[in-house]
Amino acid sequence: xxxxxxxxxxxxxxxxxxxxxxxxxxxxxxxxxxxxxxxxxxxxxxxxxxxxxxxxxxxxxxxxxxxxxxxxxxxxxxxxxxxxxxxxxxxxxxxxxxxxxxxxxxxxxxxxxxxxxxxxxxxxxxxxxxxxxxxxxxxxxxxxxxxxxxxxxxxxxxxxxxxxxxxxxxxxxxxxxxxxxxxxxxxxxxxxxxxxxxxxxxxxxxxxxxxxxxxxxxxxxxxxxxxxxxxxxxxxxxxxxxxxxxxxxxxxxxxxxxxxxxxxxxxxxxxxxxxxxxxxxxxxxxxxxxxxxxxxxxxxxxxxxxxxxxxxxxxxxxxxxxxxxxxxxxxxxxxxxxxxxxxxxxxxxxxxxxxxxxxxxxxxxxxxxxxxxxxxxxxxxxxxxxxxxxxxxxxxxxx
Ligand code: HEM
Numbered sequence: 001x002x003x004x005x006x007x008x009x010x011x012x013x014x015x016x017x018x019x020x021x022x023x024x025x026x027x028x029x030x031x032x033x034x035x036x037x038x039x040x041x042x043x044x045x046x047x048x049x050x051x052x053x054x055x056x057x058x059x060x061x062x063x064x065x066x067x068x069x070x071x072x073x074x075x076x077x078x079x080x081x082x083x084x085x086x087x088x089x090x091x092x093x094x095x096x097x098x099x100x101x102x103x104x105x106x107x108x109x110x111x112x113x114x115x116x117x118x119x120x121x122x123x124x125x126x127x128x129x130x131x132x133x134x135x136x137x138x139x140x141x142x143x144x145x146x147x148x149x150x151x152x153x154x155x156x157x158x159x160x161x162x163x164x165x166x167x168x169x170x171x172x173x174x175x176x177x178x179x180x181x182x183x184x185x186x187x188x189x190x191x192x193x194x195x196x197x198x199x200x201x202x203x204x205x206x207x208x209x210x211x212x213x214x215x216x217x218x219x220x221x222x223x224x225x226x227x228x229x230x231x232x233x234x235x236x237x238x239x240x241x242x243x244x245x246x247x248x249x250x251x252x253x254x255x256x257x258x259x260x261x262x263x264x265x266x267x268x269x270x271x272x273x274x275x276x277x278x279x280x281x282x283x284x285x286x287x288x289x290x291x292x293x294x295x296x297x298x299x300x301x302x303x304x305x306x307x308x309x310x311x312x313x314x315x316x317x318x319x320x321x322x323x324x325x326x327x328x329x330x331x332x333x334x335x336x337x338x339x340x341x342x343x344x345x346x347x348x349x350x351x352x353x354x355x356x357x358x359x360x361x362x363x364x365x366x367x368x369x370x371x372x373x374x375x376x377x378x379x380x381x382x383x384x385x386x387x388x389x390x391x392x393x394x395x396x397x398x399x
Contacts (some may be wrong), residue, residue, distance in 0.1 A: 011303050012037040013044050017290075018312075019180050024384040027288065028329065031317035037302035040311075046075065046177050046289070048310050052317035052322035054341065056300060060292060060313050064091060067311065069348060075291055075310070076178035079171075082190055086231035088239075088290070088348060095347060101218040102351045105153075105211045111354040115362075118149060118292040122362035130370045130398055134377060137252045137394040142245040146359060150240045153355075154233075155210020160196045167193040169242045169385060172357035175290075176386030183386060193237065197230045211236055236352075241288075242383075244356045246286035246390030247277075248363060253394060254280055254331050256374035261333050269368040272319055273361050276333040281319075281342035283331055288316035288389055290344070315341040316389065371398045 001282045014037050017023060023030055034041050034052035051057050060067040070091035072080025083089040089305045098312075104110070125145055129135045143165070151161050170189035173182045180228045203220075206212040210305045218224050224232065255262040265272050291312050298305045305311065320328040320342045325337060343350035374396050381392040 011040060011042045011305065013042045013043070014050075014261055016043060017045070018043070018050075019176050019182070019386055021255075021384050022307040025382060027065065027166050027316060027389075028320060031314065031320060033207045034314065034317060035321055035323075038303060040298075040303055040305055043312075044306070048075065048312055049305050050312045050314055051300075052321075054147055054318040054321040057313045057315065057318040057339045057341055058339075058345065060311065061341075064347050066294060066296055067313075068248050069095075069290075069292060070294045071293040072173040074288040075223055076174075076176070076183065078178065078187065079174050079190070082194065083231070085228055087235045092357050096226055098228060099347075099351065101215055101224060101232060102211075102235060102285050104218075105214055106262075106351050108354045111358055114153075114355075115358060118358055119362045119365070121145065122359075122366040126363065126366035126370060130367075134233050134395070134397040137396055138245065139167055139392050139393065141363070142248040144150070146244045146248070147241050147362065150236075150244075150355075151357060152242075153211055154236045154248065155207025155212050156161040156201055156233075156237070157205045163192070163196070164237050167321070168238045168240075169383065169388070171238050172385050174386075181388065194234070196232065197233050197237065201230075201233055202278075213361070240355075242388060242390060243286040243352075244286075244359055244390050246383075247280065247356060247360050249391035249394050250284035250286070250389070251277070251360060251364060252367075252374060252396065253376070253380065253391065254283060256396060259373055261331060262374065263372075265364075266368045266372070269365055272308075272333055273364065275336040276364070277357055277361060278337050278340055279331060279333050279335050282325065282335075282337045283319070284389055285316040285340075285342040285353060286388055286390060287342070287344075288387060289355045290387075313344075315344065343351065367398075373399045375399065 004367040008319055014034060031052055034050055039053060039056050043050060051060055068091055069089055072083050072089050074080050090098060097266045129141055147165050167189045170186035173186035174190050176183040201212055212233055215229055219226050219229050289312050291310055294305060294307050294309045294311060296307045322328050343353045378395045378398050380394045383390045
């Protein structure tokens with residue numbers, strides 16, 4: 001590790017590749033190095049500044065005027081440009097108008113209305129899977145459960161929507177730096193998804209009453225600009241599926257490896273559901289990072305990062321910060337870390353979190369009624385995505 005002075009005290013420079021496969025398989029040793037390097041660290045190869053400590057990330061999330069999303073939240077110009085006008089890449093005041101359209105459909109009150117239906121779907125799927133005795137958590141469970149629910153709620157036309165999951169996963173790869181192979185290979189998916197949203201998800205073709213219809217109606221009323229319709233629909237189609245699928249995989253993986261925690265959970269799933277989900281989200285944040293651009297100098301305990309710098313908020317690292325969470329690598333469902341960073345926070349905090357948690361908690365509830373123990377039967381495979389943390393395969397047997 002060397003030190004390069006930008007302004008004021010030296011900004012620690014770390015030669016860490018946040019996007020190679022070894023790191024993506026297990027990012028936690030690098031995250032510790034970055035946290036220990038100082039309140040901020042610099043990655044010279046990418047020329048970006050990284051916040052890996054909990055306190056600094058929380059501060060950035062709460063101060064959008066300094067840590068702006070308006071110039072994009074990714075690491076390359078192509079995606080930052082393509083994301084122009086999406087909710088995630090817009091600052092107030094217009095952000096508030098866009099956000100209101102999504103909140104209309106995914107607020108806790110609206111999502112609660114879906115409980116009975118989603119729980120019934122979980123019961124039916126888990127019944128079938130447990131009957132089989134062994135299955136793959138990702139392909140047989142999460143893929144069968146999450147995309148149909150999300151697609152039905154959004155109300156996109158059937159034709160083409162079968163590609164959404166693959167496109168979304170690829171777009172999380174496009175989020176990476178532009179000299180990165182995965183990023184470059186994934187670019188066509190971005191183009192195809194935006195073309196499909198534009199040409200096929202028109203007002204006439206989306207399902208009446210669905211989330212997408214609400215967006216078209218908001219544009220007709222003049223609440224949002226007509227050019228915001230496609231970017232706002234992307235706000236449902238990109239982040240809604242594989243993040244939730246990632247969370248399901250991590251939950252079962254952690255419970256399979258910590259049978260005492262599963263036993264505790266099964267004794268009282270209603271009371272332990274919220275803390276258990278928060279602990280899974282803290283341990284294995286499905287979205288590992290998003291970026292910001294500094295609109296003014298940022299002074300991190302005497303280390304000054306200049307305005308205009310692109311800054312990476314490493315949610316996955318902040319959630320393992322020993323300065324904030326004691327014994328952070330230990331999975332403990334009684335910890336109750338409700339202040340975790342996995343859904344971000346501040347004005348861009350995830351609006352879909354209630355929907356995601358309803359789906360995952362329905363599955364866990366159904367499993368708790370039927371399964372005493374999980375056993376991982378073969379080597380799980382991770383997706384090794386530039387942004388998300390998820391499994392590609394997770395074969396298990398249930399007892
Ligand atoms: C486990 C599942 C999920 C995780 C871990 C997750 C994580 C996140 C994170 C970390 C952010 C903050 C981005 C930032 O600060 O730049 C975010 C924002 C967002 N999420 Fe999620 N998300 C999940 C599920 C969903 C779902 C189901 C939807 C849609 C139905 C959704 C829609 C969005 C949107 C539209 C934003 C941008 C909000 C804004 O900029 O105001 N997410 N999500």
